[in-house]
Amino acid sequence: xxxxxxxxxxxxxxxxxxxxxxxxxxxxxxxxxxxxxxxxxxxxxxxxxxxxxxxxxxxxxxxxxxxxxxxxxxxxxxxxxxxxxxxxxxxxxxxxxxxxxxxxxxxxxxxxxxxxxxxxxxxxxxxxxxxxxxxxxxxxxxxxxxxxxxxxxxxxxxxxxxxxxxxxxxxxxxxxxxxxxxxxxxxxxxxxxxxxxxxxxxxxxxxxxxxxxxxxxxxxxxxxxxxxxxxxxxxxxxxxxxxxxxxxxxxxxxxxxxxxxxxxxxxxxxxxxxxxxxxxxxxxxxxxxxxxxxxxxxxxxxxxxxxxxxxxxxxxxxxxxxxxxxxxxxxxxxxxxxxxxxxxxxxxxxxxxxxxxxxxxxxxxxxxxxxxx
Amino acid sequence: xxxxxxxxxxxxxxxxxxxxxxxxxxxxxxxxxxxxxxxxxxxxxxxxxxxxxxxxxxxxxxxxxxxxxxxxxxxxxxxxxxx
Numbered sequence: 001x002x003x004x005x006x007x008x009x010x011x012x013x014x015x016x017x018x019x020x021x022x023x024x025x026x027x028x029x030x031x032x033x034x035x036x037x038x039x040x041x042x043x044x045x046x047x048x049x050x051x052x053x054x055x056x057x058x059x060x061x062x063x064x065x066x067x068x069x070x071x072x073x074x075x076x077x078x079x080x081x082x083x084x085x086x087x088x089x090x091x092x093x094x095x096x097x098x099x100x101x102x103x104x105x106x107x108x109x110x111x112x113x114x115x116x117x118x119x120x121x122x123x124x125x126x127x128x129x130x131x132x133x134x135x136x137x138x139x140x141x142x143x144x145x146x147x148x149x150x151x152x153x154x155x156x157x158x159x160x161x162x163x164x165x166x167x168x169x170x171x172x173x174x175x176x177x178x179x180x181x182x183x184x185x186x187x188x189x190x191x192x193x194x195x196x197x198x199x200x201x202x203x204x205x206x207x208x209x210x211x212x213x214x215x216x217x218x219x220x221x222x223x224x225x226x227x228x229x230x231x232x233x234x235x236x237x238x239x240x241x242x243x244x245x246x247x248x249x250x251x252x253x254x255x256x257x258x259x260x261x262x263x264x265x266x267x268x269x270x271x272x273x274x275x276x277x278x279x280x281x282x283x284x285x286x287x288x289x290x291x292x293x294x295x296x297x298x299x300x301x302x303x304x305x306x307x308x309x310x311x312x313x314x315x316x317x318x319x320x321x322x323x324x325x326x327x328x329x330x331x332x333x334x335x336x337x338x339x340x341x342x343x344x345x346x347x348x349x350x351x352x353x354x355x356x357x358x359x360x361x362x363x364x365x366x367x368x369x370x371x372x373x
Numbered sequence: 374x375x376x377x378x379x380x381x382x383x384x385x386x387x388x389x390x391x392x393x394x395x396x397x398x399x400x401x402x403x404x405x406x407x408x409x410x411x412x413x414x415x416x417x418x419x420x421x422x423x424x425x426x427x428x429x430x431x432x433x434x435x436x437x438x439x440x441x442x443x444x445x446x447x448x449x450x451x452x453x454x455x456x
Contacts, residue, residue: 033414043402047383062388231412
């Protein structure tokens with residue numbers, strides 16, 4: 001078996017992550033409630049993870065690191081808090097459905113998707129700016145597309161938002177852990193949203209919401225927080241306002257070790273994945289019947305397509321025990337931008353654990369498959 | 374005498390513990406006693422009374438709010454300390 005579906009969730013996890021999850025199941029109780037030794041063990045894990053995440057992403061105050069179940073929940077909180085009172089939103093042309101569906105569900109919100117040419121950051125910037133109106137309160141933009149690995153112009157859009165009084169929500173789901181992301185580098189970003197189980201190498205069921213600005217916050221879920229229990233209204237302070245219910249302390253124990261795994265190694269991991277992309281695309285290039293969506297600035301993953309034969313190619317790869325993902329990847333907007341919505345793509349996504357040898361074997365299998373398409 | 378600085382949540386108490394530790398002061402996080410003025414389900418930072426002044430200056434510098442300060446009496450009961 002070879003695993004190239006790291007854009008969905010990284011596999012395998014570092015041994016330290018697996019051990020931490022196991023240890024937490026043995027040594028932890030409900031954090032922030034009982035005050036006893038098992039609760040204190042869990043509280044220490046949560047706090048240490050907040051500190052590690054804050055340091056990784058340049059946040060000065062670790063109380064602004066909120067744990068979520070995944071990036072989708074983080075994006076829902078960020079979008080629905082920011083747009084509670086309605087208004088207009090612009091999104092990039094490569095957003096995930098975890099951005100577009102929350103926006104579609106908000107009756108008092110209108111939004112425009114700024115479709116742009118693939119691998120063209122200038123076009124993406126111009127198309128986003130062209131959609132902004134006097135009613136635009138927020139731009140939601142991902143850093144790296146989960147379909148094509150193309151980067152979006154987050155720094156230029158941040159500058160634009162800062163100059164025009166518009167809030168910016170960043171989805172860093174595909175870049176967190178392997179690309180340098182520092183909250184201090186941004187002026188208009190109010191929230192950054194990410195999963196814990198992809199490039200941060202934590203377990204599934206973990207995510208992080210970074211709350212970068214002092215602003216009025218609104219909840220989408222309320223409940224017990226272990227604080228202010230004499231009041232029936234939700235606490236208004238971070239992180240409690242967004243963390244109701246028992247925390248996923250076993251998952252966060254693994255996430256803590258996942259962050260420690262990548263911290264200080266992001267450039268190395270990024271270079272490794274870039275090398276695998278180069279190896280994959282150079283060796284597969286020229287193969288009839290398989291189109292490669294590739295650019296020199298691509299991050300972490302590559303999409304390929306055999307057009308109407310995508311399903312057949314995917315079945316062949318499954319038969320060879322190759323784990324990749326086919327279809328729309330929950331990001332129909334990206335396919336509309338790139339013109340691939342009819343057949344979708346097959347995504348090959350890499351992690352720190354993939355090797356050059358695996359990539360060469362994958363290329364050979366793809367070449368073999370292409371002959372029978 | 375043991376002093377407990379009460380914070381609104383465990384995360385704030387943890388942040389305070391970390392900041393105070395950087396100044397060489399050891400403090401322990403405890404669940405706040407039930408029934409105190411500033412409400413239930415809070416967490417506190419317990420330390421020796423001699424470290425209170427330094428701890429409060431660290432919190433002030435960091436802009437980290439606390440709710441109240443308690444002293445633990447020999448009989449195990451708590452009384453509020455007015456600074």
